Amino acid sequence: MTANMDGTAVAVRGLRKSYGEKVVLDGVDLTVAEGTTLALLGPNGAGKTTMVQILSTLIRADEGDMRVAGRDVRAEPDAVRAAIGVTGQFSAVDKLLTGEENLLLMADLHHLGRREGRRRAAELLERLDLVEAGRKAATTYSGGMQRRLDLAMTLVGEPRVIFLDEPTTGLDPRSRRGLWQIIRELVAGGVTIFLTTQYLEEADQLADRIALLDQGRLVAEGTPDELKRRIPGGHVSLRFTDPTELDLAARTLGLTGGDEETLVLQVPHDGGVHSLRALLARLDDASIEVETLTVHTPDLDDVFLALTDKKQANEKMEAVR
Template identity: 55%
Template structure:
């Protein structure tokens, strides 16, 4: 399968901050790669380099067969991008925003108008197309921004946290639109902090932290890597926490998490219900009273806590990356 995106050893520094530290990526044509990482991990810098907005300090990358530095001007007509915030003009109508993008791509006035109407219909914005964007909802603005990224019918699409700030309904609607694009053969690189978003859209997920890819695989593979399931249980007496730790450590795949205030223990395991049964039997044998217990799949924070040692959103000092 041909590769639509290749990055080898990308390095980017901003003063004393290393945004990318030898990042490697490859995305086959017609697939979706999700870049999953905390704030400041290097996701946005990666997108900026691959879309020719930033030049790397070291390494190389190609997109749609074009070198992102040497062939930057030619590459731009083959890609589309949508950032974390909708890049639309509030004072123009939805149609005028898309027509402006078409003219920037040198499509000509007639084709720009035609393309604008096609995309307004595709994104269910026809009725709002002749209204100023300042009256649009957040979900409508995001859909219009994504439509703008598709004006030139790009072979490769970059979406940098496209659903940040949207309510669950608007997010789900945008996921449907993105899924349709991918089904039509578009290659997509998607950055996100939402595991459920990567679960829904990505063929593979690259976990990025401190400017490097630290894990790569499908959503299920990553979850299994940090323990396929989580036992969550709460004991009645604070004195039972040490006993619970001793009983549960042999069942754990990775470190236990203990909340001494809530009297709760979280245990990563690989054998699901069987592990829960063993845990409860072991605690009962030690006369530990369990007031609540359950089994769940890992969350985004579980993955990041295990792989990086911190929560997914605990790096505000690095957000300038």
């Protein structure tokens, strides 16, 4: 499949979906660039899986314009399916078949010739470190191996856009990190990843951009660092060798004082290199010696809790009015 001229892998405008009176997606706009990873985050019931199902043509939207891999999701569903891969929360592996047989079955579904199917299966077994297990029944695989085989099955059709719906749920940390590396390699090869996950560390590690979905609406979007900077609470912890230096630093920086027991002063800070240099320059100009320095910045857990809680609080206030 050729790349889109505008470099966009997924484009969504005004996406809406309801089930009866329950609004699941409420006017979502989202763009994902080719060769990048977009992590869609949100609480349970926010609409993440519904959005993946719509974009992968499994269910229909009520309203909205959606294009995936340059194809109109409504008007060209077959073309969209030919360009994408989907790995859901639950493995699609047939556990009664061997790993190789699962891949050959997918090759048949993609109408690959016998020789090409075997070549592709062998290539993917090697790529996902499943060569030794390839002739064993998938029922003998560990959870991590089954997820790798599931992804290998998705890759048989060489998709340019892959939807990964909570792909590492239930995996141990080692298996999870192994799958992360495979995802990074796919993106480095030009594949676009549309990822939903409940693991905020996973989003932080993998995503070029993050979109936060809450109650069917996008409440925030940006790079991981951009979103973290939106949340207050970042600071620098300065530890001193004696109370005199601690007091002098507090007065120099216009703060109310530090912890005299631990000799630590917390300075509000955005975590940026430029402002950190400026802080150290002020201390140096005042001849203040700092024993240790630690930068604390908000993480995605803080972003998730602050932005979703804020939206819910605002809606409760509107209901009262």
